[in-house]
Each structure stands twice: as C-alpha cells, then as structure tokens.
Amino acid sequence: MSKIVEGLKYSESHEWVKVEGDIAIIGVSDFAQKEMGEITYVDVPEVDDEFEAGEDFGALESVKASSELYCPVSGKVVEVNEELENAPEKVNEDAFAAWIIKIEMSDTSELDALLDAEAYRSLIGE
Amino acid sequence: MSEILSNEPLQQTCLHQKHIALGAKMSPFAGFDMPIQYGSIITEHLAVREKAGIFDVSHMGEIFVSGTEAEAFVNHIFTNEVRGMDKGKILYGMMCYPDGGVVDDLLVYKEFEDNHYLLVVNAANIAKDYAWIQEQIKGFDCRAVNASDEWGQVAVQGPEAEKYVCDILGDKAVADLSFYTFLDSEYRGKRLIVSRTGYTGEDGFELYTAPEGIVELWDKFLSAGVQPCGLGCRDTLRFEAGLPLYGDELSPEISPVMAGLGMFCKLDKDFIGREALLKQKTEGTAKKLVGIEIEDKAIPRAGYMVETEDEREVGIVTTGYHSISLDKSICFALVDSAYASLDTPLWIRIRKKTFPGKVVKKRFYQTNYKK
Numbered sequence: 001m002s003k004i005v006e007g008l009k010y011s012e013s014h015e016w017v018k019v020e021g022d023i024a025i026i027g028v029s030d031f032a033q034k035e036m037g038e039i040t041y042v043d044v045p046e047v048d049d050e051f052e053a054g055e056d057f058g059a060l061e062s063v064k065a066s067s068e069l070y071c072p073v074s075g076k077v078v079e080v081n082e083e084l085e086n087a088p089e090k091v092n093e094d095a096f097a098a099w100i101i102k103i104e105m106s107d108t109s110e111l112d113a114l115l116d117a118e119a120y121r122s123l124i125g126e
Numbered sequence: 127m128s129e130i131l132s133n134e135p136l137q138q139t140c141l142h143q144k145h146i147a148l149g150a151k152m153s154p155f156a157g158f159d160m161p162i163q164y165g166s167i168i169t170e171h172l173a174v175r176e177k178a179g180i181f182d183v184s185h186m187g188e189i190f191v192s193g194t195e196a197e198a199f200v201n202h203i204f205t206n207e208v209r210g211m212d213k214g215k216i217l218y219g220m221m222c223y224p225d226g227g228v229v230d231d232l233l234v235y236k237e238f239e240d241n242h243y244l245l246v247v248n249a250a251n252i253a254k255d256y257a258w259i260q261e262q263i264k265g266f267d268c269r270a271v272n273a274s275d276e277w278g279q280v281a282v283q284g285p286e287a288e289k290y291v292c293d294i295l296g297d298k299a300v301a302d303l304s305f306y307t308f309l310d311s312e313y314r315g316k317r318l319i320v321s322r323t324g325y326t327g328e329d330g331f332e333l334y335t336a337p338e339g340i341v342e343l344w345d346k347f348l349s350a351g352v353q354p355c356g357l358g359c360r361d362t363l364r365f366e367a368g369l370p371l372y373g374d375e376l377s378p379e380i381s382p383v384m385a386g387l388g389m390f391c392k393l394d395k396d397f398i399g400r401e402a403l404l405k406q407k408t409e410g411t412a413k414k415l416v417g418i419e420i421e422d423k424a425i426p427r428a429g430y431m432v433e434t435e436d437e438r439e440v441g442i443v444t445t446g447y448h449s450i451s452l453d454k455s456i457c458f459a460l461v462d463s464a465y466a467s468l469d470t471p472l473w474i475r476i477r478k479k480t481f482p483g484k485v486v487k488k489r490f491y492q493t494n495y496k497k
Contacts, residue, residue, distance in 0.1 A: 037151075038167065040425075041423045041424065063168065063448075064162070
C-alpha cells in the first residue's frame with residue numbers, strides 16, 4: 001500500500017500539491033517513487049521559471065529510466081528544494097517530505113481540477 | 127536495452143520460478159520473461175564489482191557446429207581468426223552480412239573434440255542466427271545444431287567469483303583457467319562447461335549445463351551468499367566496461383569498424399563481410415561509436431541527440447547512465463566521424479536543455495580480468 005496524505009491535492013500524473021495561501025508546494029506521490037525505484041537524480045527548474053498547468057517542469061531519474069514531472073498548476077517558481085541535488089534518495093525515503101518546487105499560483109481555481117486523497121487512492125487502485 | 131516486442135508468448139528460462147520466488151521485477155527481454163532486478167540495481171551492480179553476483183543467462187543461445195569442414199565454415203562466417211586456435215580457447219567476434227553490418231556478436235569455443243565448435247549467441251538473435259548459419263553452411267562438410275533449449279547458463283561474476291565456483295564445483299582446476307578459456311566437466315551426469323568469460327568487466331565464469339543442473343547450481347550459489355543479479359545491472363556493468371550490446375552498439379547498420387571493434391575482425395583472412403569492412407577501415411566510415419562524458423548529473427539516455435555548440439545534430443546516444451561505479455554521467459553515442467576524436471566537445475540534449483561534454487574512451491571503467 002502506498003502512503004497517501006489526506007488534505008493534499010493530487011494530479012493524475014502523480015504529483016501532490018500542498019496549498020499555503022497562493023503558494024503551491026509540489027512533490028511526487030509515494031506511489032510514484034515506488035514505481036520509479038531508486039531515484040538517482042532530480043532535474044529541477046530554476047527560481048523565476050514559469051510553467052503552465054500540465055507543462056513538464058523537470059524529471060526524476062532512476063538507474064534505468066527517467067520520468068517527467070508535470071506542473072499541476074500554473075505559476076512562477078519561487079523556491080526549489082536544493083537538498084535534492086545531492087540527496088535525491090530523500091524522495092524514496094519520504095515522498096511527502098521531499099517537496100520539489102514551490103510555485104506562486106497565477107490561478108488558484110486550477111486546484112479544483114485536481115484530485116483529493118480519496119479520488120487519488122481510487123486512481124492508483126489501492 | 128533493446129526489447130523485442132511481438133505477439134509471441136514470452137519464453138521462460140529454467141530459473142523462472144526462482145526469480146518469481148525471489149520477488150524479482152520481471153520484464154520482457156529478447157522474447158523471454160527475465161528478471162530486471164531482485165531489489166536494488168545499485169546493490170547488485172556493486173556486489174559484482176566488489177564481491178560476487180550470479181546472473182541467469184539461460185536465454186542465451188548455444189549452436190554447435192561439427193564436421194570435417196567445421197573450422198573452415200566457422201572461419202567463413204566469423205570475423206575473428208579460428209584457424210590455429212587451441213582446444214579449450216574462446217574467441218569473441220561477429221558474424222557479418224556482406225555489407226559489413228552485423229548479424230550478431232558471439233563467442234566461439236573450440237571444443238576438445240576434433241572439428242567441434244560451440245557458438246554462443248544473443249538470445250534475441252537465436253532464430254535469425256541459426257537461419258543465417260543454415261543458409262551459409264550449404265556446401266561445407268559439417269552441420270550446425272541449435273541446442274539452446276537443452277542448455278541453461280549462469281554467469282558468476284566478480285572478484286570473489288573464483289572462490290565460489292571452486293568451492294561449489296569442488297574443482298580446483300577452474301582456478302587455473304585463464305581469461306577466455308574453458309574446461310569440460312560433468313554435473314549430475316550431464317556435461318558442464320566452465321568458461322572464464324563474462325559481460326561485466328570483472329573476473330568471472332559462465333557455467334553451462336542441462337537446465338536441472340543449472341537450477342541446482344543457482345540454489346547453491348545463493349545459499350553460499352552470492353548476490354542474485356538481474357539484467358538491469360548486467361547492462362550498467364557491461365556499459366561501464368565498454369562492452370557493446372547487440373541492437374544498441376552493433377546492428378545491421380552499425381558495423382564492427384564503426385563500433386571500434388576492428389581488432390576482432392581479421393581482415394587478412396576471408397570471411398563474409400571482409401571486403402566491406404576492409405573498405406570501411408581504409409576509407410573511414412561516416413559515423414563512429416564514441417564515449418561521451420557530460421559535466422552534470424543529468425542522464426543521457428538512448429535516443430537523445432548529440433549536438434555541436436551551435437545546436438547542430440551530429441549523433442545519437444545508444445546507451446547512457448549515471449555510472450554507478452564512477453559517479454559520472456556517461457554514454458555511448460554514434461556520431462559523425464568528424465566529431466569522434468578524443469576530447470572533442472559535444473553537447474547532449476536532455477529534455478529542454480543541452481549539457482556540455484566531451485569525447486572520452488569507451489572503456490569508462492578499468493576492467494579486472496584474470497590474465
């Protein structure tokens with residue numbers, strides 16, 4: 001069973017979103033990190049990069065595969081988790097603690113299109 | 127890794143149940159349902175570099191050639207020089223098409239019985255190779271038998287492989303085998319071939335016997351503490367050691383000369399593809415296989431583009447990893463020959479960015495073979 005945190009929003013591409021005011025904190029789900037296996041590199045954007053909802057903003061890499069990360073909401077990057085550069089395994093250790101980027105949302109109504117914990121649980125079939 | 131997709135049901139090796147019981151992550155490879163990893167690819171990779179690991183390679187093909195003209199025939203289809211081989215010796219080389227493209231890369235074993243050879247070929251190519259051999263053998267006084275289904279095979283690799291193989295087989299003679307030689311033995315009443323070969327860049331052995339014997343040997347090596355290793359780390363290990371994988375670095379389009387494997391093609395003898403390869407060697411080829419190292423942790427993957435500083439495409443990545451043993455992002459790439467010399471600066475496009483790098487030697491990792 002994958003861990004799912006109540007109160008967060010989820011995308012169908014397995015990112016989670018924690019909302020703090022107009023800031024969206026974004027990471028990947030426990031299900032996603034398990035599917036990837038040992039993560040060896042997290043490709044992150046730079047502060048001030050802007051993304052549209054659904055646009056790819058980076059990638060997770062394991063030994064054998066890479067998997068793109070998709071931005072669940074539109075906005076501007078205000079912070080990236082620098083710690084992941086030298087410790088990508090933190091995503092495997094606790095996917096909900098290892099946030100990847102913080103986005104200043106340009107349209108908070110986009111959050112309504114995301115899944116809640118229950119809907120995400122049924123998406124991954126657990 | 128090249129996966130052969132088809133509607134054929136997947137084949138299983140004799141060790142399939144063992145893989146399932148160990149909870150291996152399974153995936154189709156070369157028409158077989160094969161273990162990619164049992165746990166961590168990194169752990170399995172490091173076990174082979176530092177201690178010992180065992181691989182199920184029962185999917186590989188065994189084709190036996192025998193008869194009065196076996197030597198002449200094998201020498202006709204094989205790029206390396208078979209004449210003058212001692213019994214018990216093994217040679218690496220290729221079978222080529224007349225245009226120099228590669229049918230397969232393989233090992234040729236000169237057996238202890240007169241006029242007998244064993245050809246060990248890639249799993250994905252068994253049917254194609256056997257058909258090719260049957261076509262070329264016409265007119266030679268010898269025959270070829272595809273015995274792939276009657277043989278299982280495990281590879282025991284790593285600096286401690288010798289100790290485990292000696293202990294488990296109870297045969298000290300295996301310690302005296304030098305690299306690329308083999309001996310004949312017996313296991314549970316069936317023929318056992320013990321060969322000092324491998325595909326990891328480390329010392330090690332490949333053991334061939336009947337499937338029942340392979341299953342028993344597998345259990346013994348695991349009980350002794352040898353790490354089971356999947357195809358995932360088989361690829362990272364062979365890649366670091368600069369060894370090609372058919373389908374990625376050798377193919378009907380990528381000749382041994384292009385791949386930098388000309389030393390395994392003896393152009394002073396006659397064989398299928400010789401004229402084409404000689405021409406390639408003399409006149410040069412449009413593309414060459416190189417190693418590239420980039421200055422970043424981003425990973426160049428197969429299919430990514432290789433570019434010049436002004437973003438002109440000059441090649442394509444064939445295999446790439448963030449090397450587990452070297453902690454560097456490196457790849458093999460097929461590039462325009464003008465960009466193939468050492469230290470040439472090249473860029474690799476990874477998603478939205480390009481990353482600077484340079485051409486380096488393909489043998490990224492210093493191999494540790496038994497002399």
